[in-house]
Amino acid sequence: MERRKVDILCVQETRWKGSKARSIGAGFKLFYYGVDSKRNGVGVVLKEELVRNVLEVKRVSDRVMSLKLEIEGVMLNVVSGYAPQVGCELEEKERFWSELDxxxxxxxxxxxxxxxxxxxxxxxxxNTGDEEVMGKFGVKERNLEGQMVVDFAKRxxxxxxxxYFQKREEHRVTYKSGGRRTQVDYILCRRGNLKEISDCKVVVGESVARQHRMVVCRMTLMVCKKKRSKIEKKTKWWKLKKEECCEEFRQKLRQALGGQVVLPDDWETTAEVIRETGRKVLGVSSGRRKEDKETWWWNEEVQDSIQRKRLAKKKWDMDRTEENRQEYKESQSRVKREVSKAKQKAYDELYTRLDTREGEKDLYRLARQRDRDGKDVQQVRVIKDRDGRVLTSEESVQRRWKEYFEQLMNEENEREKRVEGVNSVEQKVDKIxxxxxxxxxKRMKSGKAVGPDDIPVEVWKCLERQQWNF
Incomplete structure (x- = not known):
């Protein structure tokens, strides 16, 4: 997907049991659903930038699922489907089309x-008689299942x-098995949005599936550009747990305060001095996301094996001789061996590190990361108004929240019996x-979120060791 610059991919016959989401590496996330690990199963793969745009995931069955995304104010629904084969019962086929409807x-x-x-x-x-829902450039003759597709499109x-796109037959055939060359995989969109799709073709030479080939289309959405959020660079306060960094921070702060070890009463000025000293001594983060943790086992040997497998697949597609087929099978086995070897080596190193005292924090961090990756919706980005319409702009969302709380807080409700005759208690409060x-x-934990002043507890622990007066 990364090499072909594919942002969204619908996959079928995944044969994965369960209804989950998981990171699959290289910045991509798979949302999938399956009931039986031996048949069916559907899924949708999204690139990392689109994962946070997911608003809703509907897993209807192991043949139909959908994702709703909000992209710069535009609502896009992606549906992945896997229809029953020709030899399946009519009842199963009707159930699939009913679910899709x-x-x-x-x-x-x-x-x-x-x-x-x-x-x-x-x-x-x-496309004689069906000009409103399809173009002329299909493959071979229509069958009963193909008529169901056309009827659904009309409905x-x-x-x-x-x-709709005139291509060579090689770039229209989506399924090849032995001497059979057919078109069974399709992309559908609303007729009114067809002008937004500039190209659609079959990608030849990719080892995506054993018999199927990947169908790719290019869709351009007309969106309103939003202001990009400014990358927030954060001070590396965590370095204060190292004594040498802590000592340097204290010395620089003392110099900035004119040689004093007493923090002045002017808190705003003092807080800025502390923050500035932290930035100079400890440095700031780049603000970019950390490296994808799902492919940390990747190495040059794996990459080289995959490249050779890709070339072998392309060679076999062009000339289906027994020699080329055997070469492709050997390259597949080689990739599996290299991946298994690389993963085993990486996991051995990981387990060794986690078995140390320093690795305990990594263990909890990895657990939290896995938990986040398994969630469909990362954050709530939009809400609905009173009439059920989805609000996408920041201003409309804020306005709706304001209306909601005004109604909630100002609504008169029946009150319970009031407590009367309560005497106030006067008590002297000592200074801290x-x-x-x-x-x-000492009781406070490090690594917690900072307050409005952007100064963490690590700073106060560092200064307290030298008996600074707050």
Missing amino acids: EVMESIPTGERVVIGADFNGHVGEG MDMAVVNT RKDEVRKAL
Whole structure:
């Protein structure tokens, strides 16, 4: 996906049991659903930049699932489908189309829809009588399952994108097995949004699946550009746990305060001096995201094996001789061995590190990361108004929250019996003592979120060791 610059990928026949989301490395995340590990299963893969745009995930069955994304104010629904094969029972086929109908009917008319599915049917070449939903550039003749695809497109006002772009047959065939060359994988979109798709073709030479080939389309959304959020660079306060850094910080702060070890009463000025000293002594982070942890085992041997496998697949596609087939099978086995070896080496090093005292924090961090990766929706980005319409802009969301709390806080409700006759208690409150502050600091944990002054508890622990007066 990274090499082909694919942002969204619909996958079928995953054969993974469960309904989860997981990071698959290289900055991509897979949302999937499956009931049986031996058959069916669907999923959608998103690149990292789009993961935080996910608003909703619907797992209808092991043949149909959908994702709703908000991209710069535009609502995009991505549906992954896997239709029953030709030999399956009619009841199973009808159930699939019924589920797909329900998904489409639940999507508001103004939202965009893209369906990527293995429909296991041939819509055929030519479009006589069906010009409103498909183009002329299919493959071979239509069958019953292909007619179901066309009927669905008419029913839901969709367009079969593959058939609108004139390509060589090699770039239209999505399924090859022995001497069979057919088109069963399709991309559909709303007819009104067809102009947003500039190209659609089959990618030849990629070892995506044993018999299927990847269908790629280029879609351009007309969106309103939002201001990019400024990357926040944070001071590396965690370095204060090293005594040499802590000592240097104290010395520089003492110099900045004119040689005093007493913090002045002017807190705003003092806080800025502390922050500036921290930036100079400890440095600041780049603000960029950390390296993807799912591919830390990747090495040059694995990369070289995958490249050779890709070339062997391309060679076999062009000339299907027994020698080329054997070379491709050997390259597949080589990749599996190299990946297994690289993972084993990396995990051995990881387990050795986690077995140390310093590695305990890494253990909890990895657990939290796995928990976050398993969640469908990372954060709530949009809300609905009173009429159920989705609000996407920051101003409209803030306005809706204001309306909600005004109504909530100003609404009169029946009150319980009031407590009467309560006497106030007057008590002298002593000033906070230094020993109380020191005890409180010892109980406080490091690495916690900072307050409005952006100064963490590590600073106070560092200064307290030298008996600084606060």
